[in-house]
Amino acid sequence: MIRTIPETGSTNADLLQALRNGEGVREGDWLVAYRQSAGRGRQGRGWHDGQGNFMGSTLCHLRAGDPPPATLALVAGIALLEAVQAQCPTLANLQLKWPNDLLVGGAKLAGILLEREGAGVVVGIGVNLAAAPDLPDRRTVKLADFGPAPDRDTFAATLAESWTRDLGRWRDYGIDPLLARWRAAAVPEGTALTVHEPGGAVLAGVYAGLSDEGAMRLRLADGQTRVIHAGDVMLAP
């Protein structure tokens, strides 16, 4: 079920609160807001409240035997990519950037924020359908830059369908097919990146693919490879 509300602070915060309150939120249900007054992005950043954009969250209830929860970010990335491709089949240069950004020609189209509460993982997705913010540190785009953009209700229905399908595949077939699909859609190996690690260190290098666990490999200038499990990854200017 997709529940659409005119406005809230953050759909992620709402689902996390529902989990804490023990309210029964079913896996596969979505909360979609037309406006968010306190949208949350990764790394403590905010998420812009673009009128006409898609802003919604869903939930995964982790089960015994599920693949590692961190790989849900990759599931969400693939589901998001497929939803955008289904709505805009002629859109070129669509790429995933680890851990969970969707880019068009290197500019950010959409972002994903995973937040965990016990065995519940809230997956929040924001897509620039009609509006893109001006950001000081990265280029952004909106689908409307490339032709008629889908309205958010149509987009929500498509995304809900791809999320349910990809979550099922993750459970049924594990992460190997997921990794293969993610690798095929990722920015090319050799892309110059800057990584801000959680401890504050900043690393420069080039994208060297995904590890078999879904972490990112970064090749440094001295030829060594670092495996990045967390952090903020940006295309180098």
Ligand SMILES: O=C(O)CCCC[C@@H]1SC[C@@H]2NC(=O)N[C@@H]21
């Ligand atoms: O920083 C990012 O790229 C992640 C952005 C995630 C934004 C979405 S919008 C719907 C959901 N609710 C939030 O507060 N954040 C996510």
